[in-house]
Amino acid sequence: MSPFSSDLGVRIDWLQFTIPCIPVFEPFRRFSNSLAADLHDELIQSSHGVVQGRAYSRSARSVRGLLVAYNPPDEVPGDGFVGIPGDCLRALSGREVWRLCNWISAQSLPVRFTRVDVALDDFTRGDWIPAPSVVLRHAENGDYCRYRSHSFTGSYDAGATSSLTVYFGSRHSDRFVRFYDKSAESQGLIDSHRLELVSRGSFAGEVVSRFVSSEWDDSQQWSLTGWISQAIDFRDRSSAPAEVHLDRLPRVEWWDRLSRVLSSVSYSVPVVKPLLADKLWWLDQQVSPTLAIVREVYGSYQYSRYVKRLADVGLSRLREDQLALIRLARLEIQDLDSDPSTLRFS
Numbered sequence: 533m534s535p536f537s538s539d540l541g542v543r544i545d546w547l548q549f550t551i552p553c554i555p556v557f558e559p560f561r562r563f564s565n566s567l568a569a570d571l572h573d574e575l576i577q578s579s580h581g582v583v584q585g586r587a588y589s590r591s592a593r594s595v596r597g598l599l600v601a602y603n604p605p606d607e608v609p610g611d612g613f614v615g616i617p618g619d620c621l622r623a624l625s626g627r628e629v630w631r632l633c634n635w636i637s638a639q640s641l642p643v644r645f646t647r648v649d650v651a652l653d654d655f656t657r658g659d660w661i662p663a664p665s666v667v668l669r670h671a672e673n674g675d676y677c678r679y680r681s682h683s684f685t686g687s688y689d690a691g692a693t694s695s696l697t698v699y700f701g702s703r704h705s706d707r708f709v710r711f712y713d714k715s716a717e718s719q720g721l722i723d724s725h726r727l728e729l730v731s732r733g734s735f736a737g738e739v740v741s742r743f744v745s746s747e748w749d750d751s752q753q754w755s756l757t758g759w760i761s762q763a764i765d766f767r768d769r770s771s772a773p774a775e776v777h778l779d780r781l782p783r784v785e786w787w788d789r790l791s792r793v794l795s796s797v798s799y800s801v802p803v804v805k806p807l808l809a810d811k812l813w814w815l816d817q818q819v820s821p822t823l824a825i826v827r828e829v830y831g832s833y834q835y836s837r838y839v840k841r842l843a844d845v846g847l848s849r850l851r852e853d854q855l856a857l858i859r860l861a862r863l864e865i866q867d868l869d870s871d872p873s874t875l876r877f878s
Contacts, residue, residue, distance in 0.1 A: 664698050
């Protein structure tokens with residue numbers, strides 16, 4: 533019997549998207565209300581309910597309250613975003629989440645998925661995914677691949693549930709992995725050890741696109757594990773001399789067993805190549821307020837010198853894939869206006 537039937541569970545646990553360039557609030561308000569109503573209809577037919585702490589509710593009002601939404605002011609055009617957290621999504625079946633993703637994608641307003649969390653739960657609490665403290669020991673030993681760094685928050689008390697969360701990759705990047713005790717985080721509502729892949733930007737869009745790209749069948753839910761198995765790898769550094777490349781070492785025991793199960797799901801995960809438009813969009817959404825502060829404090833002349841110095845430092849640190857992106861982008865924009873703002877959402 534497959535461990536997915538009882539020991540392991542996988543699902544989308546956070547779904548966030550933006551609706552760009554909304555000139556007024558009203559279309560966004562209608563969209564948010566329609567989304568809440570659609571979720572409400574799904575929950576009425578579900579055997580579960582929306583989780584609010586330890587209570588359950590199926591009212592449209594409670595669904596709307598669980599949506600994390602930012603509404604741009606009427607007089608300032610901008611991006612509105614909606615985040616659907618795990619408290620809401622876990623009340624839906626995999627098929628219902630798939631239908632919801634299709635519903636969002638089919639809206640007349642332009643939608644851009646900006647964050648998707650794929651969660652893998654071990655309900656045995658150790659047979660497949662070890663405690664975060666064990667994962668942290670592997671991290672400190674350097675037993676992991678595909679990320680340059682790790683970090684952790686919280687603490688671990690022997691014999692108790694752990695508030696420890698172990699991260700691989702930067703939490704500010706477009707993709708990182710984290711391990712934590714979901715029982716401690718959910719106050720016992722979900723009793724599992726969790727491995728979670730957080731995807732943003734083009735990675736998030738690709739996860740949703742592949743998830744909704746075909747008609748639903750029972751294997752589609754488990755196909756989400758393909759993203760997790762591609763995201764990280766654990767190798768036993770103690771099994772060979774230090775000069776041996778990590779990729780050539782045997783996997784650590786628990787990860788080897790889990791990887792065999794994950795690889796049994798037939799699903800091809802494409803390589804997501806970043807686009808210049810994604811870089812510009814990130815600058816526009818995340819960096820522009822900080823740059824504005826620097827310019828207003830130091831003046832235009834010092835600001836220009838500062839930005840030039842940043843670009844010079846960045847140029848010296850470019851990787852080969854980033855240099856390739858520059859070459860490709862130059863070919864694409866050679867006949868277009870040189871103003872980057874014209875390419876923002878291309």
